[in-house]
Structures are given as C-alpha cells and as structure tokens.
Amino acid sequence: MALVDVASLAKVSCEQISMNNPSQQHFQHVFCPLDKLLPGSYGYLSTSNMSDTAIVFVHGFDGDPADTWTDFQTLMDTKAGIPPEWQNADSFFFTYRSTKASIDDSLDGLREFIDSLYPTLSHRVVELLPEHLQLPATYTKLILVGHSEGGAVIRALVASLGSRWETGGVRSSILDSRVALFAPAHFGFMPTSWLGALASITGIAGLMGIAISYSTPASEMRDKTALLQVNRITEKLFEKHPRVEAFAAHVLFGVDDHFVIRQYYLQDCRHTPEKGRNHQTICKPSLSYLRPLSFVIGDCPK
Amino acid sequence: MMTLENRLSTSLHEKVDSYFEDSAGLDRGVRVDARTGQFTSYKLTFSHELIESLLLVNLAVDFGAVSRPNAQALYSSVFRPFFASLARRSNDISQGGEYVEPSAESEHLLQSFGRFTNTIEQGIRGGELGVEALKVNDARGLRQRIEKIILIHLRMITDPGIFVYLDATRYWTEGAWDHVFENIPLPEEVVQAAEDGTQRSSTVLYGFLRLVGFQSEIKDTLDDMEGIQDESDAIRFREWVRNIFNWRLDFRSQRSMMRFEQIRDLLITVSAAELPVGDRALVREKLKNIFDEVYGLNLVSA
Numbered sequence: 001m002a003l004v005d006v007a008s009l010a011k012v013s014c015e016q017i018s019m020n021n022p023s024q025q026h027f028q029h030v031f032c033p034l035d036k037l038l039p040g041s042y043g044y045l046s047t048s049n050m051s052d053t054a055i056v057f058v059h060g061f062d063g064d065p066a067d068t069w070t071d072f073q074t075l076m077d078t079k080a081g082i083p084p085e086w087q088n089a090d091s092f093f094f095t096y097r098s099t100k101a102s103i104d105d106s107l108d109g110l111r112e113f114i115d116s117l118y119p120t121l122s123h124r125v126v127e128l129l130p131e132h133l134q135l136p137a138t139y140t141k142l143i144l145v146g147h148s149e150g151g152a153v154i155r156a157l158v159a160s161l162g163s164r165w166e167t168g169g170v171r172s173s174i175l176d177s178r179v180a181l182f183a184p185a186h187f188g189f190m191p192t193s194w195l196g197a198l199a200s201i202t203g204i205a206g207l208m209g210i211a212i213s214y215s216t217p218a219s220e221m222r223d224k225t226a227l228l229q230v231n232r233i234t235e236k237l238f239e240k241h242p243r244v245e246a247f248a249a250h251v252l253f254g255v256d257d258h259f260v261i262r263q264y265y266l267q268d269c270r271h272t273p274e275k276g277r278n279h280q281t282i283c284k285p286s287l288s289y290l291r292p293l294s295f296v297i298g299d300c301p302k
Numbered sequence: 303m304m305t306l307e308n309r310l311s312t313s314l315h316e317k318v319d320s321y322f323e324d325s326a327g328l329d330r331g332v333r334v335d336a337r338t339g340q341f342t343s344y345k346l347t348f349s350h351e352l353i354e355s356l357l358l359v360n361l362a363v364d365f366g367a368v369s370r371p372n373a374q375a376l377y378s379s380v381f382r383p384f385f386a387s388l389a390r391r392s393n394d395i396s397q398g399g400e401y402v403e404p405s406a407e408s409e410h411l412l413q414s415f416g417r418f419t420n421t422i423e424q425g426i427r428g429g430e431l432g433v434e435a436l437k438v439n440d441a442r443g444l445r446q447r448i449e450k451i452i453l454i455h456l457r458m459i460t461d462p463g464i465f466v467y468l469d470a471t472r473y474w475t476e477g478a479w480d481h482v483f484e485n486i487p488l489p490e491e492v493v494q495a496a497e498d499g500t501q502r503s504s505t506v507l508y509g510f511l512r513l514v515g516f517q518s519e520i521k522d523t524l525d526d527m528e529g530i531q532d533e534s535d536a537i538r539f540r541e542w543v544r545n546i547f548n549w550r551l552d553f554r555s556q557r558s559m560m561r562f563e564q565i566r567d568l569l570i571t572v573s574a575a576e577l578p579v580g581d582r583a584l585v586r587e588k589l590k591n592i593f594d595e596v597y598g599l600n601l602v603s604a
Binding site: 190191192193194195196197198200201202203204206207210214235239240242248253255258261262263264266267269270273299300301 | 304305306308312446449450453454457460489490492493494496497508511512514515518519569572573575576577581585588589592596
C-alpha cells in the first residue's frame with residue numbers, strides 16, 4: 001500500500017514541477033517493483049536512455065524503503081536545483097530484516113541484490129521491468145546510500161569484499177562505488193552507561209572488553225565490537241589501497257542526532273553536519289532541504 | 303576522491319581561517335593572568351595545533367607523502383601568515399620594531415615543541431620552514447605510517463571537543479575549570495557532545511575521551527613497525543612523532559597534568575560506580591591502566 005502511495009506522490013510532484021519549467025527536456029523515473037527479485041524491493045528507473053549510474057539505497061533499523069526514502073523518490077524528478085546527474089541515474093531500494101537478521105546475513109543479501117543490478121541489469125531484473133523502458137547497456141558508476149544501520153551494513157559489505165580481494169579473491173566492482181551514508185550506525189547506537197560511553201568514544205579495544213564483561217547492556221556492546229572490527233579492517237584496507245573509493249565513505253550527520261555515535265572512520269570525507277536535522281530527518285529531502293540529493297551524488301566538500 | 307594532500311589543504315585552510323577570524327572579531331589575543339602568571343587564552347591552542355600541522359607536513363615531505371610544491375603552497379597560504387601574526391604579537395609584547403627576543407608567547411610555544419625550536423624560530427623570523435628533517439634509510443617503508451598519522455592529526459584538529467578539552471586543561475582559569483565538576487553530565491550527554499564546541503562539562507569529557515582514542519591509535523601505529531627492516535629508522539621515527547604530539551599532555555605543566563588526572567579519575571569513578579561493589583576496585587585499576595598506557599606515549603620522552 002505504501003509503495004502505491006509513493007509512486008503516485010512522485011507522479012503528482014513531477015507533473016507539478018514540469019508545468020513550471022516546460023521548456024527544458026526532462027527525463028522522469030518509472031516505478032518498477034522488484035518483489036520477485038527480493039520481496040519489498042523496487043526501483044525508480046530513468047526514462048533517459050543514457051542512464052550511467054545505479055544508486056542502491058539501504059534503509060536502517062526497523063525502516064523500509066518507502067518510509068526511509070519516500071522523499072528521494074518524490075523529489076528526484078524535480079528540476080528545482082537538484083544535480084542534473086539524477087536524470088541519468090537509476091535508483092534501487094533494497095530491503096532486509098533489519099530488526100532480526102545479523103549484519104553478516106544482511107550484507108550477503110545486499111551483495112546479491114547489487115550483483116543482480118551492477119554493472120549490468122541481470123536477466124532476472126530485466127524481466128521485471130516495463131517493456132517500454134529503454135534499458136541502460138551498462139552502468140559506469142555505482143553509489144551505495146545508507147541510513148543508520150543501513151550504513152553499517154554497507155560498511156560491513158565493503159570490508160568483507162575488500163578482505164576477500166586482499167586474500168587473493170576476486171576484486172568486486174562494488175569496491176569502486178561511492179559510499180554516501182546518512183547518520184550511519186557504524187560506531188553503534190547511543191550507549192546508556194559510562195563504560196559504554198568510554199568504549200564507544202575512544203574505540204579502544206581494552207575498554208570495549210571491560211564494557212562487555214561488566215556493563216549491564218552487554219548485548220549492545222557485543223554489536224559494537226563487531227562494528228569496531230569492520231572499522232579496523234576498512235582502515236587497514238585503506239592504508240594499503242587509498243585509491244579504492246569505497247573504503248572512504250561520505251558521511252553526513254544531523255546536529256540533533258541523539259541516536260547514534262557521531263563519529264567517522266579516519267579516512268572518511270566528513271560533510272558539515274546539518275543544523276536542525278535529527279537521526280530521522282537527515283535523509284528526508286524537501287524543496288527547502290535539497291542537500292541530501294547533492295550529498296548522494298556530489299563530491300567531498302571543499 | 304579526496305587525496306591526502308587535498309584533505310590537508312582543506313583542513314589547514316579552515317584551521318588558519320578560524321585562527322584569524324577569531325583574532326579579528328573578538329580581539330582575543332594571548333593574555334596572561336596577572337595573579338597566577340598563567341596564560342589564559344585559547345589562541346594558544348590554535349597555535350599549538352598549527353605548529354603540530356607544520357611539523358607533520360615537513361615529516362610527510364621527508365617520506366614522500368606530500369610533494370614539495372604542495373608543501374610550499376601550504377607554507378605560503380597557511381603557515382607564513384600564522385607565523386607573521388605570531389611575530390607581530392611578539393613585537394608588540396617586546397615593544398621592539400624587529401624581532402629580537404622570543405616573547406613569552408613564543409617562548410611558551412618553543413617549550414612545548416622543544417625538539418623543534420629551529421623550525422619555530424625560523425618561522426617567526428620569516429625564514430625557511432622545512433629546516434628540520436628526519437633522515438631515515440627506508441623512507442618508503444614508513445610512508446604508510448605517516449599517512450595514517452596525518453589522517454589522525456586532521457581528525458584531531460577538526461574535532462571541537464578535543465579543542466575544548468585541550469584549551470580547558472591548559473588555559474582555563476581556576477574558576478572556569480571548577481565549573482566542569484559542578485554538574486556531572488549523563489553518559490549519553492557526553493556522547494552527544496560530539497562536534498559541539500561549547501565550553502561545557504560534557505564537551506570537556508567528550509574531548510578527553512576522543513583524544514585518548516586518537517592517541518591510542520597513534521600509539522598502535524608507532525608500536526607496529528612490522529616490515530621495517532632498519533631498527534634505527536623505527537626508533538627515530540617513533541621518537542620524532544612522539545615529540546610532535548607531546549604538547550597534548552604536557553607533563554612539565556603542573557596545571558595540565560593535574561587537570562588531566564582530575565578528568566581521568568572522575569571518569570573512572572563514575573564508571574566503577576555503575577557496577578556491583580565487588581567489581582569496582584578491579585575495574586578502577588583496569589581503567590586506570592588503559593588510560594595510563596595510552597599516555598605512556600608521552601612519558602617515554604617527557
């Protein structure tokens with residue numbers, strides 16, 4: 001039900017804005033359910049035959065593609081100040097059992113989802129798309145966008161693929177993606193104890209060990225240990241391969257985020273935190289807050 | 303993709319801009335408390351950070367991590383204007399037309415970076431900035447380490463919490479310092495103080511912990527000399543880097559040391575108080591050992 005609403009919302013919005021700018025040629029995006037590939041997932045594919053970019057969105061804990069990314073879906077077809085690259089970008093919305101599955105399980109699902117789309121759409125996906133849609137031959141650019149826990153899943157995927165490559169395995173093209181993370185939970189959620197705060201802020205393994213052994217919310221700290229491991233692996237990989245794009249993420253927090261630990265990996269591109277935005281609203285663009293659209297597709301701030 | 307040199311340039315320009323914006327707008331030059339004879343201005347924290355940056359840039363040039371032309375560009379646009387302002391203030395204080403003797407402020411900086419007096423004196427005189435070089439036999443092997451250390455440095459100088467903590471321990475008046483302990487924040491308030499540059503207890507505690515985390519990463523980087531064939535290279539490199547960072551916990555300053563211990567002991571006490579009585583003594587000891595081990599970095603060469 002929510003998906004239908006999203007599609008119609010996007011349509012209304014596009015029509016309204018097209019009327020304001022009738023002179024420019026403007027490609028719109030078509031809603032494409034991908035339930036047969038992965039239940040609950042879908043795409044918005046450009047009617048341009050020049051699509052060169054695939055954007056994969058990964059929601060956070062207890063979220064879903066519609067709730068988390070509705071505003072992107074609504075706004076990607078506006079012409080009001082959004083980067084033109086959006087016209088030639090196809091967006092895909094991944095979903096997973098964020099409240100139940102482990103990060104390991106989720107990253108396997110995400111890898112399979114991306115592999116079916118990038119660099120070329122698999123036969124399984126093509127079968128699900130409308131016949132009239134002009135399909136891209138191949139994508140040359142991949143962008144992974146995560147919110148909250150989705151950011152942690154993306155980072156775990158990148159660390160896993162990097163480690164596999166480092167130990168002699170195949171080098172995945174996912175490693176060349178741009179990683180754009182809204183309020184990522186890559187250092188975990190807000191601790192409620194002093195030992196948790198000490199461990200979370202410093203990231204020192206010894207403090208993490210003490211917090212796990214003695215702190216009451218021990219499960220919270222075990223998750224943090226796994227996240228710290230992903231951080232260490234990714235930083236090591238970056239040291240060896242500083243030009244591999246996915247090892248350094250673009251990170252944007254809201255100033256009023258009181259939900260996750262607001263920290264960055266050493267190599268990350270830190271985007272100035274957005275005032276007046278919290279954990280939920282940081283990834284909700286509007287006509288008066290278009291920054292998320294340029295953050296996803298843009299560059300490091302100069 | 304942002305290279306290390308781009309990151310350096312962006313962060314250092316922001317830093318020096320903040321340094322000058324502050325002096326122009328608020329006229330907060332360096333001040334000395336007439337009663338105690340102690341410096342009370344946070345301008346000096348900026349100065350320490352910029353000198354630390356210069357010394358790391360010079361080291362990065364030695365190891366090929368930053369090119370000479372890029373270093374020269376940074377000398378011109380960041381470090382020369384900074385030293386020129388320092389020299390102007392020195393002249394004002396010494397009431398001379400020409401730089402003759404180091405003023406109290408310059409003397410303070412020279413003491414903080416005792417190993418690098420030539421570089422600082424040359425800077426104040428408007429001379430060559432890359433005068434002190436670390437000569438090693440295998441620069442290539444150490445390049446990754448200096449690159450990582452520069453990334454840590456950039457995170458530290460752009461973290462407002464660390465700035466507030468350093469400023470508090472070194473330059474706040476007794477009255478301002480005592481306020482830190484009047485209302486102890488909740489652990490989640492400390493975590494939320496990330497990227498908050500206001501002078502509050504939670505920011506001071508956050509800055510302490512964040513700095514400990516980064517210093518621990520520096521220590522780990524310096525301890526791990528795997529693959530470095532020449533033992534003397536490793537020893538000299540370690541000592542050189544430690545001397546650059548030593549000012550962050552100044553063992554020669556009774557005030558800085560005492561305030562560090564106060565914050566450390568406060569965090570140990572509140573953390574242990576969360577636990578059953580039987581665990582407290584052991585956890586207190588473990589926490590103290592972890593904090594002290596990190597700062598053993600400074601103890602070695604103090």
